[in-house]
Amino acid sequence: xxNHSRRRIASLSxxxxxxxxxxxxxxxxxxxxxxxxxxxxxxxxxxxxxxxEVTSEIREGIGTSIAAFTGVGKLGIMDxxxxxxxxxxxxxxxxxxxxxxxxxxxFELTALTPLSTRFDWSEEILAPxxxxxxxxxxxxxxxxxxxxxxxxxxxQRK
Numbered sequence: 001x002x003n004h005s006r007r008r009i010a011s012l013s014x015x016x017x018x019x020x021x022x023x024x025x026x027x028x029x030x031x032x033x034x035x036x037x038x039x040x041x042x043x044x045x046x047x048x049x050x051x052x053e054v055t056s057e058i059r060e061g062i063g064t065s066i067a068a069f070t071g072v073g074k075l076g077i078m079d080x081x082x083x084x085x086x087x088x089x090x091x092x093x094x095x096x097x098x099x100x101x102x103x104x105x106x107f108e109l110t111a112l113t114p115l116s117t118r119f120d121w122s123e124e125i126l127a128p129x130x131x132x133x134x135x136x137x138x139x140x141x142x143x144x145x146x147x148x149x150x151x152x153x154x155x156q157r158k
Contacts, residue, residue, distance in 0.1 A: 034089030
């Protein structure tokens with residue numbers, strides 16, 4: 001193996017920040033969308049194969065700790081998060097502090113009209129690039145399915 005190939009493999013295996021994001025429009029008022037997102041434990045109603053539990057005494061705002069298990073049965077990944085920014089009804093930032101998932105996440109809401117909201121979701125995931133490239137397609141599809149389910153749920157409650 002030549003030096004260029006070795007450097008390329010070493011680069012792919014180093015921990016780095018990997019960005020993934022998506023947006024969607026939900027035909028619901030911004031406050032209604034915020035309430036659905038900020039109700040941590042009901043996120044499992046629309047988040048694919050996920051159960052969410054608040055693990056801190058405080059249930060909202062900066063310092064709230066959340067544990068989200070995504071998987072089937074006992075096979076899956078536990079994601080521990082702490083809220084680092086809280087600005088209802090527009091912005092929530094978290095830091096992922098688990099053993100496997102590390103990085104930051106954000107949801108940001110923008111009122112497009114009194115009855116329509118844009119939801120911007122993004123994550124900065126710390127992982128070796130090669131691992132991220134392997135999981136990114138499934139992660140993207142899973143989040144897209146989950147956010148579409150949230151949109152359907154909110155739009156049916158009109």
